[in-house]
Amino acid sequence: MQHSETYKQKLRSPADAVREVRDGDFIVVPTGVGEPPHLLAALSEQRRDFRDVKVGQILAMRKYAYIDPDTVDHVRHVAYFYGGATRAGGQAGWIDFIPNYFSEIPAKIERGLMPADVVFSMASPMDEEGYFSLSLGTDYTMAAVSRARAVVLEVNPNVPFALGNCKVHVSQVAALVESEEPVLEVGLPKIGIVQEAIGKYVADMIDDGSTLQIGYGGIPDAVVMQLTGKHDLGIHTEMIGEGILTLIESGAVTNKRKNYLPGKMVATFALGSSKLYRFMHRNPMLEMHPVSYTNDPFLAGQNDNLVAINATLQIDLLGQCGSESLGSSPFSGTGGQSDFVRAANRSRGGKAFIVLPSTAKGDSISRIVPVLGPGTHVSTSKNDVNYVVTEYGVAQLRGKSAKQRARELIGIAHPAFRAELTEQAKRINLL
Numbered sequence: 253m254q255h256s257e258t259y260k261q262k263l264r265s266p267a268d269a270v271r272e273v274r275d276g277d278f279i280v281v282p283t284g285v286g287e288p289p290h291l292l293a294a295l296s297e298q299r300r301d302f303r304d305v306k307v308g309q310i311l312a313m314r315k316y317a318y319i320d321p322d323t324v325d326h327v328r329h330v331a332y333f334y335g336g337a338t339r340a341g342g343q344a345g346w347i348d349f350i351p352n353y354f355s356e357i358p359a360k361i362e363r364g365l366m367p368a369d370v371v372f373s374m375a376s377p378m379d380e381e382g383y384f385s386l387s388l389g390t391d392y393t394m395a396a397v398s399r400a401r402a403v404v405l406e407v408n409p410n411v412p413f414a415l416g417n418c419k420v421h422v423s424q425v426a427a428l429v430e431s432e433e434p435v436l437e438v439g440l441p442k443i444g445i446v447q448e449a450i451g452k453y454v455a456d457m458i459d460d461g462s463t464l465q466i467g468y469g470g471i472p473d474a475v476v477m478q479l480t481g482k483h484d485l486g487i488h489t490e491m492i493g494e495g496i497l498t499l500i501e502s503g504a505v506t507n508k509r510k511n512y513l514p515g516k517m518v519a520t521f522a523l524g525s526s527k528l529y530r531f532m533h534r535n536p537m538l539e540m541h542p543v544s545y546t547n548d549p550f551l552a553g554q555n556d557n558l559v560a561i562n563a564t565l566q567i568d569l570l571g572q573c574g575s576e577s578l579g580s581s582p583f584s585g586t587g588g589q590s591d592f593v594r595a596a597n598r599s600r601g602g603k604a605f606i607v608l609p610s611t612a613k614g615d616s617i618s619r620i621v622p623v624l625g626p627g628t629h630v631s632t633s634k635n636d637v638n639y640v641v642t643e644y645g646v647a648q649l650r651g652k653s654a655k656q657r658a659r660e661l662i663g664i665a666h667p668a669f670r671a672e673l674t675e676q677a678k679r680i681n682l683l
């Protein structure tokens with residue numbers, strides 16, 4: 253049968269397509285803007301008809317009606333990483349959480365450790381050979397496609413057909429729906445004086461020819477904006493966003509000095525403007541791959557001079573990074589932070605940067621603390637952490653003793669907290 257015939261046969265309304273879901277199912281949804289709004293709206297609409305259905309995702313973008321404490325016995329969100337739409341539910345306990353290294357989610361799905369009965373995903377229009385591109389969120393979704401009983405795609409002409417290992421064939425699909433509105437756009441985060449100062453310290457330590465992973469949050473993008481004068485940079489990252497697009501437009505990225513996939517950049521999900529999404533369309537310079545590939549420390553670390561830039565909320569005097577919670581109150585997730593810290597540590601000439609403003613809440617709280625508060629989720633361990641950067645400078649920790657680390661970190665704390673931190677460090681025999 254012609255692929256277009258198969259396509260037509262599988263085309264349904266969102267309300268109909270949602271009937272592929274059975275009670276007890278676990279629906280996997282891609283990261284961020286790879287989420288299909290019409291399917292999730294239809295699921296929300298029908299949620300009271302289901303029992304014990306779960307929806308698993310990194311970084312839900314919209315607060316759909318199914319994200320509702322009153323209907324969790326029908327449909328419950330399970331975060332692999334919290335964002336604005338899910339954080340409050342996670343903190344209140346009615347949204348569940350699966351801790352993960354981003355790189356390992358596909359293997360857990362493939363080995364049946366994490367369920368994947370149904371996939372709901374955005375997709376590009378189908379090509380002549382019957383393939384759709386899951387370009388916006390390739391991540392763990394490709395693994396879920398290989399395991400799921402039912403794959404349901406929301407096909408939208410504004411989703412780019414990216415190259416790489418991100419294609420699903422129409423024969424693998426149970427149902428298709430169509431939508432046309434623009435893909436959700438996410439601009440650059442707000443970059444203030446502090447973020448800019450941190451960005452400058454990091455940018456000064458990045459050599460021409462380095463390969464970059466740019467994390468999530470204001471400071472990683474503040475670094476990128478200060479790299480436009482560099483030469484022959486490469487990209488091996490998990491998220492492709494507006495910062496990276498700006499860098500590419502500046503001519504600083506050629507990818508030619510990468511050891512792994514020279515000439516090409518790789519990423520696993522996209523979060524940016526319609527300009528970025530257009531840039532991704534059939535662009536031979538870019539490949540989208542599953543996160544088990546982009547974030548594998550052993551693969552990414554084959555690039556010499558791999559630079560990883562990731563943000564944390566707090567750090568203790570040993571260098572343990574509490575990047576994803578404030579005490580026991582969850583904030584985000586590990587994402588690819590530890591994957592890329594370890595990748596950069598493996599890379600010849602690699603540099604792993606953990607970045608943070610020295611204070612929070614109008615300078616009333618030091619983010620450099622003697623010990624992390626009870627219940628804090630440690631994202632990057634003391635054994636992996638290397639460069640830590642605040643607006644007061646750079647601490648280099650790898651290979652340093654506990655006492656040296658405490659001195660280095662107090663040296664980049666806000667001056668108003670240095671005496672108190674020194675006092676507390678003495679009290680716990682760190683100094």
Ligand code: COA
Nearest residue numbers: 467468469470562563564565575584586587588589612613
């Ligand atoms: N005490 C109280 N509040 C604190 C705090 C502390 N110690 N540290 C931070 N906060 C508050 C900030 O004031 C801010 O609040 P506001 O929004 O009201 O101003 C909020 O927490 C977020 O802090 P901020 O530094 O602005 O975070 P960010 O937007 O730069 O994001 C994360 C940082 C969430 C991305 C990062 O910590 C994270 O999740 N890291 C792990 C994942 C990761 O690195 N992935 C990389 C690959 S995608």
